[in-house]
Amino acid sequence: MTTASDIVSTAEAEICRPWLRHILPHAGWTALAYASVAEQWILLAHWADTAQAHALFLDPAALTVVPVSTPIENGCYPALSPFLPGAAWYERMIHDLWGHAAEGGTDARPWLDHGTWPHARPMATRPEARSAGEPPLLAGAGQDGAMILPHGPIWGRLDEAAHLRLTLDGPTIQRAEALLGFTHKGTLTLMRGKSPRAAARFAARLSADATVAHSVAFAQATESAMDIGAPPRAAALRIVMMEVERIAAHLDNLAEVGRLADAQTVRTRCGLLRETLLQASETAFGHRLMMDCVVPGGVATDIAEGGPEVILRALGAIASQLESVRRLHDGAVLSSRLSGLGRTGAQLAASLGVGGVVGRASGRAFDVRSLLSLGYGTLTPRLAVRTNGDAAARQHLRIFEIEESLRLVSLALDALPDGPVTVALPHVSGEGIACAESVRGDVWHWLRLDHGQIAAAFPRDPGWALWPLAERVLENAAADDADIIRASFALPASGMDL
Amino acid sequence: MTRTPQTGGGPPNPGESIDPDGSVDPETTESLSARLEAAAQTRLGRSLAIRHVNTGSCNGCELELRALSNVLYDLERFGLRFVESPRHADVLLVTGPLTRNLRTALEQAWDATPDPKWVVAVGDCAVDGGVFKGSYAVLGGTGLSIPVDLTISGCPPPPARILAGLRSLLEANART
Numbered sequence: 001m002t003t004a005s006d007i008v009s010t011a012e013a014e015i016c017r018p019w020l021r022h023i024l025p026h027a028g029w030t031a032l033a034y035a036s037v038a039e040q041w042i043l044l045a046h047w048a049d050t051a052q053a054h055a056l057f058l059d060p061a062a063l064t065v066v067p068v069s070t071p072i073e074n075g076c077y078p079a080l081s082p083f084l085p086g087a088a089w090y091e092r093m094i095h096d097l098w099g100h101a102a103e104g105g106t107d108a109r110p111w112l113d114h115g116t117w118p119h120a121r122p123m124a125t126r127p128e129a130r131s132a133g134e135p136p137l138l139a140g141a142g143q144d145g146a147m148i149l150p151h152g153p154i155w156g157r158l159d160e161a162a163h164l165r166l167t168l169d170g171p172t173i174q175r176a177e178a179l180l181g182f183t184h185k186g187t188l189t190l191m192r193g194k195s196p197r198a199a200a201r202f203a204a205r206l207s208a209d210a211t212v213a214h215s216v217a218f219a220q221a222t223e224s225a226m227d228i229g230a231p232p233r234a235a236a237l238r239i240v241m242m243e244v245e246r247i248a249a250h251l252d253n254l255a256e257v258g259r260l261a262d263a264q265t266v267r268t269r270c271g272l273l274r275e276t277l278l279q280a281s282e283t284a285f286g287h288r289l290m291m292d293c294v295v296p297g298g299v300a301t302d303i304a305e306g307g308p309e310v311i312l313r314a315l316g317a318i319a320s321q322l323e324s325v326r327r328l329h330d331g332a333v334l335s336s337r338l339s340g341l342g343r344t345g346a347q348l349a350a351s352l353g354v355g356g357v358v359g360r361a362s363g364r365a366f367d368v369r370s371l372l373s374l375g376y377g378t379l380t381p382r383l384a385v386r387t388n389g390d391a392a393a394r395q396h397l398r399i400f401e402i403e404e405s406l407r408l409v410s411l412a413l414d415a416l417p418d419g420p421v422t423v424a425l426p427h428v429s430g431e432g433i434a435c436a437e438s439v440r441g442d443v444w445h446w447l448r449l450d451h452g453q454i455a456a457a458f459p460r461d462p463g464w465a466l467w468p469l470a471e472r473v474l475e476n477a478a479a480d481d482a483d484i485i486r487a488s489f490a491l492p493a494s495g496m497d498l
Numbered sequence: 499m500t501r502t503p504q505t506g507g508g509p510p511n512p513g514e515s516i517d518p519d520g521s522v523d524p525e526t527t528e529s530l531s532a533r534l535e536a537a538a539q540t541r542l543g544r545s546l547a548i549r550h551v552n553t554g555s556c557n558g559c560e561l562e563l564r565a566l567s568n569v570l571y572d573l574e575r576f577g578l579r580f581v582e583s584p585r586h587a588d589v590l591l592v593t594g595p596l597t598r599n600l601r602t603a604l605e606q607a608w609d610a611t612p613d614p615k616w617v618v619a620v621g622d623c624a625v626d627g628g629v630f631k632g633s634y635a636v637l638g639g640t641g642l643s644i645p646v647d648l649t650i651s652g653c654p655p656p657p658a659r660i661l662a663g664l665r666s667l668l669e670a671n672a673r674t
């Protein structure tokens with residue numbers, strides 16, 4: 001039998017750093033999709049440009065990343081979704097943005113395109129003008145007399161704009177369907193034709209609580225494409241920022257889930273600790289969320305004088321309270337509320353490539369920081385995994401990861417190398433891929449440069465894997481638990497709406 | 499931005515007042531908030547219910563709005579609170595560039611909110627589209643669809659600035 005690796009290694013390749021991108025004919029592309037299931041390869045991302053469809057796989061056995069492409073012929077390419085169900089949303093996105101049809105795909109309904117844009121297929125060589133008309137907004141009516149509970153896109157809860165439709169059978173959710181794309185901002189076209197420095201502002205605004213992670217992956221993809229590296233001091237500062245971001249976002253999630261579970265002490269304490277850390281970030285890096293602080297070629301500015309001390313002081317406050325936060329999670333209120341709640345199946349999580357806390361709480365030992373190193377070098381982040389797959393396991397992992405990030409930040413600040421924090425960017429052409437471990441899991445950025453300018457780019461937010469899993473998990477859950485399950489998944493919208 | 503003075507002596511104690519701009523000055527903050535609290539209650543005599551509407555945000559503005567409810571900024575002591583239902587709202591607080599895909603939802607939210615109502619556009623995106631101006635998928639700021647009473651700029655605006663804006667609204671509201 002031909003293995004997935006055989007199919008890839010015999011194909012011609014284009015230079016893409018650090019992983020060659022192999023070009024497969026349609027038959028080879030389909031054969032790879034078929035073989036990837038048997039070999040448990042994971043589909044990390046799927047996107048297109050005007051001439052080709054692209055897919056990014058992870059070979060977990062060899063721990064290598066495999067980018068592949070297939071040509072678009074007569075507006076079509078063979079669908080991956082019959083083999084890899086997680087590909088369906090990507091195929092719908094590709095159709096809406098480029099107009100390419102996934103032949104044999106499992107779902108051809110629109111995704112990002114709600115009928116409101118002035119053009120159909122806005123990223124195609126020739127977008128198609130569309131007559132203006134009022135878009136059909138989501139109908140609330142249910143089929144077969146079933147009770148439908150529509151949520152969003154506007155929740156009135158300081159939340160992301162997404163639509164979740166729950167079909168109820170009494171108090172139980174029978175079916176959950178997510179409709180996204182509301183926050184589609186045309187990010188990919190805005191990035192096109194810009195210098196990497198200018199385009200980085202859009203990478204930083206894909207998803208705010210992962211702004212540093214997205215910025216780092218975008219910057220490193222640019223640097224890979226240019227075959228350069230950020231200076232050591234910048235690399236170390238990026239790690240500090242990524243870990244500070246992780247701590248702040250985990251604290252935010254603990255506070256939010258605590259609020260929904262009526263654990264006010266957790267909410268208050270974690271909310272305040274997070275605030276202390278954001279103020280320290282502002283002092284050290286000039287921005288509370290560290291937005292735009294990481295740029296291709298390095299970091300925007302050096303850490304402020306006295307910045308390390310301010311950060312360490314905030315971390316000290318968090319460290320001193322973490323044990324009590326953990327005890328509160330073991331206490332009666334939270335453990336009885338969260339145990340068994342929103343349980344994820346290990347197999348589904350793995351096949352969808354769900355990473356982050358949600359993946360690790362369902363037994364998937366995947367964290368790109370430790371697996372692909374990425375400049376962490378001797379810091380070696382420790383990885384914790386649980387197998388319960390419930391909300392309690394997720395919150396406990398968040399606490400563990402805060403503790404681990406506290407350690408990593410202190411180590412990185414302790415050994416901060418001297419030297420410059422940026423390098424000049426050459427005006428070259430090339431292609432690069434990079435990833436970073438965000439608070440929700442692995443983010444991946446691919447981009448192609450043409451004489452120093454972005455010709456094409458695609459960012460893969462963890463939401464692409466999280467939402468399909470959340471839909472399944474919500475099924476059979478109690479309708480009253482939907483909010484807290486969603487919160488414990490930390491479901492994003494903006495990052496995958498593009 | 500002033501740098502935090504190195505006062506030494508360990509981590510800040512949760513519950514201790516910290517000036518939103520970063521410098522720790524518990525006494526000033528305490529007396530200021532007491533004064534404001536009194537002002538909010540006696541002079542204005544009423545509170546404002548705020549409903550959040552996301553028209554395409556990157557979620558950065560929401561993160562800072564969430565910070566407003568922590569004990570440090572404690573929105574509620576000023577008589578400001580977030581509500582989920584448009585029927586109970588006095589204020590629509592809008593974040594994000596107005597995407598074409600959310601325009602109808604924003605207009606429906608506006609229609610569902612009883613008069614008199616205020617509209618506050620929070621963040622550079624809601625003010626005028628921010629960095630997303632000019633995209634095929636974005637119309638621009640909130641004002642392109644519904645009338646805006648107050649804009650609070652920043653990307654995202656820090657909680658202290660959002661709070662200052664909302665307090666000015668509270669005072670204006672008391673005069674109407």
Ligand code: SF4
Binds near residue numbers: 556594623655
């Ligand atoms: S103003 Fe900035 S933080 Fe707020 S939604 Fe826009 S990009 Fe995000």
